[in-house]
Amino acid sequence: MTQTLTALLDKARHTSELTYEELLQLLSLPDEQIPELMAAADEVRQNTVGNQVHLRGIIEFSNYCRQHCCYCGLRADHSTASRYRLTPEQIIDTAAAAAKTGYRTLVLQSGEDPLIPAETIAELTREIKKLDVAVTLSCGERSYDVYRLWREAGADRYLIKQETADPALYKCIRPGHTLQERLQCQKWLKELGYQLGSGCMIGIPGQTVEILARDLQLMKEMNTDMSGMGPFIPHPQTPLKSGTTGSISMTLKMLAAARLYMPWLLLPATTALASLHPKGRELALRAGANVIMPNVTPEHVRSMYQIYPGKLNTRDSMTDYYNRIKDIVESEGRTLATDFGHSMHPAFQL
Numbered sequence: 502m503t504q505t506l507t508a509l510l511d512k513a514r515h516t517s518e519l520t521y522e523e524l525l526q527l528l529s530l531p532d533e534q535i536p537e538l539m540a541a542a543d544e545v546r547q548n549t550v551g552n553q554v555h556l557r558g559i560i561e562f563s564n565y566c567r568q569h570c571c572y573c574g575l576r577a578d579h580s581t582a583s584r585y586r587l588t589p590e591q592i593i594d595t596a597a598a599a600a601k602t603g604y605r606t607l608v609l610q611s612g613e614d615p616l617i618p619a620e621t622i623a624e625l626t627r628e629i630k631k632l633d634v635a636v637t638l639s640c641g642e643r644s645y646d647v648y649r650l651w652r653e654a655g656a657d658r659y660l661i662k663q664e665t666a667d668p669a670l671y672k673c674i675r676p677g678h679t680l681q682e683r684l685q686c687q688k689w690l691k692e693l694g695y696q697l698g699s700g701c702m703i704g705i706p707g708q709t710v711e712i713l714a715r716d717l718q719l720m721k722e723m724n725t726d727m728s729g730m731g732p733f734i735p736h737p738q739t740p741l742k743s744g745t746t747g748s749i750s751m752t753l754k755m756l757a758a759a760r761l762y763m764p765w766l767l768l769p770a771t772t773a774l775a776s777l778h779p780k781g782r783e784l785a786l787r788a789g790a791n792v793i794m795p796n797v798t799p800e801h802v803r804s805m806y807q808i809y810p811g812k813l814n815t816r817d818s819m820t821d822y823y824n825r826i827k828d829i830v831e832s833e834g835r836t837l838a839t840d841f842g843h844s845m846h847p848a849f850q851l
């Protein structure tokens with residue numbers, strides 16, 4: 502039986518033990534009830550992870566990829582894409598500038614580039630750790646041994662989204678791969694002591710509200726520490742080019758439901774949402790988000806990392822961009838964190 506929204510949110514304020522049906526009810530709310538949901542999520546965010554917003558500077562160091570994900574503009578089949586690969590020196594210089602600007606976490610992100618040896622990424626991790634920052638890697642599906650090499654080099658976190666909790670949809674959007682393989686990677690990462698970043702796109706063709714509720718359950722089952730959830734934006738050079746852009750309302754509902762269901766989460770206000778709505782970051786911060794991931798990739802290649810088109814870009818200097826994000830955070834009555842911003846999952850230990 503469906504409860505009133507007030508009763509359900511009262512329950513959610515006191516316990517995160519929401520059932521599948523309750524998650525479904527939250528995700529099915531009409532637009533006029535979203536502010537009430539966001540207010541409850543914001544209250545839980547304030548009472549659990551506090552007022553601070555954690556910044557993660559992303560360095561997109563290569564846009565070569567051997568994979569064929571149907572939603573992604575970097576897929577190997579996109580033969581006319583302009584490709585680049587930063588040199589280790591460029592990556593270290595960028596990391597040093599970002600650390601000097603104030604970033605306490607740097608994210609090294611790339612496609613699955615077969616020409617960058619695993620040892621190179623290990624060496625980059627060792628060098629960047631000397632800057633007194635936390636390091637997140639986001640370099641796709643690798644073997645257990647490679648994940649171990651990178652963890653031993655000092656990587657703190659790994660970002661590898663589940664993409665969807667539905668095995669059939671997963672096979673459609675990532676041809677040749679299974680959800681089971683993806684979850685195996687996540688299990689290895691947890692076993693090795695990484696903080697795990699997962700997530701999914703909102704509005705990918707074939708997705709249903711039932712699948713989204715299951716997405717939240719799967720993230721909780723996997724003990725996810727961070728979850729990146731932004732709207733799907735169709736890329737014209739991909740098989741999903743005719744898909745409809747993901748809804749901002751559903752994205753906000755997913756963020757708020759995630760905060761209520763997994764209060765410890767590091768929850769980014771994604772660039773995808775900010776690319777679709779001029780106040781996308783502010784809206785996400787009001788829906789329970791507590792992370793922003795500004796792009797610090799060198800400007801001469803930044804526009805080439807196009808998983809989706811129309812990605813928010815800036816020509817600001819690194820310092821000006823940092824200060825602009827700080828202004829957004831402070832205008833929402835929040836403060837920038839100055840620590841590493843490690844996981845707040847109850848089971849996490851450094």
Ligand code: SF4
Pocket residue numbers: 566567568569570573574575576577611612613641808
């Ligand atoms: S989503 Fe990642 S693995 Fe898939 S094609 Fe894009 S860059 Fe490659």
